[in-house]
Amino acid sequence: MSGFEVAGIVLGSIPLVVSALQCYMNGLGTLQNFRSYKRILKSLILNLKNEHANLQNICEKLLTGIAPQTRIEEMIRDPFGDLWREEEIFNKLRLRLWSSLQVFDDRVQDMREAIEEMMEKLNVGIDGKVGGCDQHYT
Numbered sequence: 269m270s271g272f273e274v275a276g277i278v279l280g281s282i283p284l285v286v287s288a289l290q291c292y293m294n295g296l297g298t299l300q301n302f303r304s305y306k307r308i309l310k311s312l313i314l315n316l317k318n319e320h321a322n323l324q325n326i327c328e329k330l331l332t333g334i335a336p337q338t339r340i341e342e343m344i345r346d347p348f349g350d351l352w353r354e355e356e357i358f359n360k361l362r363l364r365l366w367s368s369l370q371v372f373d374d375r376v377q378d379m380r381e382a383i384e385e386m387m388e389k390l391n392v393g394i395d396g397k398v399g400g401c402d403q404h405y406t
């Protein structure tokens with residue numbers, strides 16, 4: 269799996285983790301002793317939203333001139349979609365990134381591992397269902 273495909277997975281997974289954290293934070297709201305945890309969770313949620321926006325901007329900039337704007341918008345709307353695996357787009361990205369390709373791949377792989385670990389600890393399923401919350405996020 270290319271780093272660019274992984275970037276799509278990370279883009280789609282971060283909102284799931286944010287939603288799970290918000291669900292847990294709402295549960296903490298009923299317990300007075302957990303105010304400091306609530307602040308920490310709010311900060312973590314903000315950091316994750318920031319990372320999501322940064323990665324989305326990077327992907328949009330990388331794709332500009334490689335894919336038509338309508339395809340870029342579709343890829344951002346559907347981060348788990350097939351367009352992220354399209355060989356023609358990947359080959360053009362590889363040329364654009366050239367010597368930075370490995371750094372990009374390593375960075376998004378690191379992000380993926382962190383998100384997967386958070387999803388596991390928060391009991392977020394692949395389907396976006398959060399264990400312990402009666403809500404579904406996708």
